[in-house]
Amino acid sequence: MQTSVTPDAISTVLSNPSFDSSSERPEIVVQVVDLKPIGNRYTFSANDGKTRVKAMFTPTLTPEIISGKIQNLGLIRLIDFTVNDISSKSTKYFLVNKCEAVGSVLDSDINLESKSHAEASDPKKQKLEHSPVSPVNDVKTDVCTGITLKPKQEFVAKSASQIMSEQRGNAAPAARMAMTRRVHPLVSLNPYQGNWTIKVRVTNKGVMRNYKNARGEGCVFNVELTDEEGTQIQATMFNDAARKFYDRFQLGKVYYISRGSLKLANKQFKTVQNDYEMTLNENSEVEEASSEEMFIPETKFNFVPIEELGLYVNQKELIDLIGVVQSVSPTMSIRRRTDNEMIPKRDITLADESKKTVVVSLWNDLATGIGQELLDMADKSPVVAIKSLKVGDFQGVSLSTISRSNVVINPESPEAKKLKSWFDSEGKEISMSSIGSGMSPSSKNGSRSMYTDRVLLSHITSNPSLGEEKPVFFSTRAYISFIKPDQTMWYQACKTCNKKVTEALDSGYWCEGCQKKYEECSLRYIMAVKVTDSSGETWISSFNDEAEKILGCSADDLNKLRSEGGEVNEYQTKLKEATWSSHVFRVSVSQNEYNGEKRQRVTVKGVAPLDFAAETRLLLQDISNKNKASQ
């Protein structure tokens, strides 16, 4: 990696009024200093350690500067430039048409002059090799000429105030703050460290929320802050601090922040990857770094393959996704249940290399804005990367944007390139299946995925207080181990409303629900079944539809078999056939009181046959999760 400038770069530049990429050229690397915007372009001084000359980037390079590729104090290799005279003065300047950033940004200007005059008199030997593993002969050269320059060194002793006034003049207080305190990278912060200043961009800003709890009422809002390295942290402000800073924090702007406090992040609510979260109070200092726009942190993504989304269903954790757009729906208006407000929504279908597709619902502005953009270009199969999606279980697996989600179309990232080339080469031809299909049982509870909140039976039986306040739901895979033959397995039910009927005095059945007498009734199951898995066993009760699936015949039919009796009892055979078969159950766990004693009651809400491939996938995931945990 390039760590310094080309010796005498400026004189080389000025003696070659222009060269473009086609001509033979020496390599010219200069340092960018005093970078500042003028109109839509940026000017700077090109520094080769001895000489400086005014220079300017063409407007086409402006994005490179805004994105932080070209930075103040950074090094650039000149590829194409034009030298011009400023007629009114006798000075020259050059226009950079094409260049590339090399090496990392240095801490200060490179200044070779002040260090040694000897080296300047012999520029050919001037070699700036700072790599610690430089070849032996290079080291020798360095030693014999005595030149080992490190860009980080300050060569002239100056007082801090001198440096400040020279470099910043009467800059804004924010700039002074940056000078007086070292800016800490976010990653270095911890709760036990007092005096820090961070320089961060507000990459998300929440709305002010009012709350009411036992300790009173108040308001709160939070922001997500991202620093130059892309590290993120959430900062929360309450009451006075919230009111004080709510207007100051503006999305996308850069601030110096100090005097906040850190604590361990609440994993349950955390939205960014950081072990800590920050609280700012009234005394915290927040100053906008208005003159500096040298960095924009790129959104950091942590992509989850579509195939693995099942693990995140109904979890609090938000995920990032990248995929090729397969289709885009028109916008729909959805009435929000809580306040009856109409919200626009648009569904897009994304696919990735796992050959699975998933539907992502874009809400609000994302539906109308970027959603429309996607609709217009859907035939070109753009790649989209989305930050912060919630994974729900609608149609098996579905994704929704939330207020802080961020959608990027055709991002410039290696993942996007890889995905695009996969799609162009094979992806567009193969047929893909939805990740949600096969994940939802076709029961009434079909919207629930059978592959979420999967537990062993012992998880339910070992915790007697489960479901105390309200029923809790789980999925579990278990064998039917016993169906007691002499239980009351069904009840006489009204054919219209399924409620229990009583035999009328004369004939027929009286339904309390319908307030009507019927000639006929049907039998409906209410059956207790013992289920077993590797961890234990428990009794579950199942109602008609689920019991029918377990037994494979209706209660009326089973009743006929039961009444037949005989030596080879078909009824017994039916029950035996159902035993030791494995199913995936969706169960609810609740408490009910029985003879003054609280008892756990497990009810089947859905039964699905085993999908062996899907179950194996779950097991493989378990194995890899366990391995990760044990490492």
Place this chain on the structure above:
Amino acid sequence: MDTSSPSVFVNGALMRRYVGQKVRTVIQVIGSDIGSVVGKSTDDLQIVVRGSSPTPPLTTYLEVIGIAESDNAIRAETWTNFGNSFGTHNYNELCKLANGEFKHLFI
């Protein structure tokens, strides 16, 4: 259980570790000829299976047990039709686990 003649679960890439030994794998049939079947392993490599294949029709997936002759050829002794739908990804992961971390659980 007969453990006298164990066969190792392999995918295409793992075959070369067991040349000359008895292996077991599942392939997706690409084509068949007299005396050989060409298939795709669960990790998308081409495998040639020699020997007298069972009477057609072959299903899409086929399990074969036999001696690995080279890193992409098997002389099969046992052929089993595995149907037209098969979780190749899962099988491939099984092969990796059975030859890696959990090798001690397999014979």
